[in-house]
Amino acid sequence: MTLNFSDKPQHEADALASSFTASYAGVVAFIAVAAEGSFARAADRLGVGRSAVSRSVQKLEAQLEARLFQRTTRSTSLTREGEMFFRNCHPGVQRIVQALEEMRELREGPPKGQLRISATVGFGRRVVAPLLAGFRARYPEIAIDLLLDDRLTDFTSDRVDVAFRDGQLEDSQVIAKRLVPMQMLVCAAPAYVQAHGLPGHVDELSAHGCINYRTVAGRIADWEFKLDGQKRKLVPPSRCSFNDIDLVLESVLRGEGIAQLPGYLVCDYLREGRLVACLAQYAPDDRGHYLCYLSRQQLPTRVRVFIDYMTEAVRALDLLHVSGLSPALSLPG
Known part of the structure; x- marks a missing residue:
């Protein structure tokens, strides 16, 4: 009242x-x-x-x-x-x-209560969600509510305790803790490479079957590169586009074209040889995956233990150690 x-x-x-x-x-x-x-x-x-x-x-x-x-x-x-x-x-x-x-x-006291977590769809599905079983086993009195959404988190209106985001949020009131790098890699399946080869330069992308990702805002996401020390963004002509990053990945795995995808999503496929990467010499600067929350002060126990657990667990996944790629992919200290 x-x-x-x-x-x-x-x-x-x-x-x-x-x-x-x-x-x-x-x-x-x-x-x-x-x-x-x-x-x-x-x-x-x-x-x-x-x-x-x-x-x-x-x-x-x-x-x-x-x-x-x-x-x-x-x-x-x-x-x-x-x-x-x-x-x-x-x-x-x-x-x-x-x-x-x-x-x-x-x-x-002992960690307990409701914990509301927000994550981008791809990172949440591939990285965050699989780790929750181990967290729940360690802290059975904490109830988890995971929201997958590519929109920026509004901690207040969405009543979110912790958010996983690609790149730091602009809100100065939000604490952003860097977990692992986020590198964007241009990838193709071996079948596509055998049939069409791979681009050797960014300017050759228009000659290939590119697959684009449409963001939650409705626009086609830029492909980002770094040429001669300068950031360069472009949207190559595409055969098709999807508003779900996993559908983009599936299309690439089927050999239907090439796409620029986040490293966490493709690292296992690169190790297994189901995908190959190209244009690594033009890879953009690391944007980072961040764990975000509102304040370091007066954090409930359930939030503190979740931050500690997920920081250790995500970094232990070895998401980006793929041989032959840019040294910028090394994990943070």
Whole structure:
């Protein structure tokens, strides 16, 4: 519940704010005295002076226009009105205490709770999703919700805890931790190479059967290269295009054409000889795969252990160690 004083006249808002503040302090003091049976012990429990507890209770009694305690020099006991007020307040106070305890456990206790993760479709399907079984086995009390989406993550509206993205996000509030390099490789199947050969230069791409990828924004993705130290982007003529990167890969594996694909997607096929890479000397600068989250401060335990686990697990996959390719593919330190 949100307390909104902005719609009230200033004098009413001030009175309401003052009343709420006095009531809150008074209720806390009242519950402590009722639970401890003593103003002195309640003061020790709350870490304040006995007089402060007494003043808070007196203000509450004045607000309620009811006496809550019978006080003598030897004892403190609840009046009938005090007993009724305690019965009504106690469940709410218990819920507040429980909420505070649960928040503390999220930070300090065993990892548990809901974890919402976002990843690009290709990287999420090929890299992130297969690693989740091991994570769940280690942390069975953490529930995983994985969202595959090539759009930029909106951490707030999508309520995402951790996102995997290609390249750093421009949002300065987002922490981006580099996991592995992201190199783009022009690849073809041996059957295509036997029938059509491979381009030796970027300018020869137009003579080949190129397969393009259509982004979530609806445009054809650029092929990126680096020539004479300068970045160069182009969109070669294509026989077909797909808005799913896995369909682009399948078409290339069938020998239907060539495509520029991310290294994590093709490294196993390159090792197995089912694909060959070309134009490595013109490979663009590494964009990197990043694990992103909103803040280093006050991270719940479930988020911290996920970040640590996935960082180690992704780097251990050896996604980009393919012989004969650019040394830029080495893993980060």
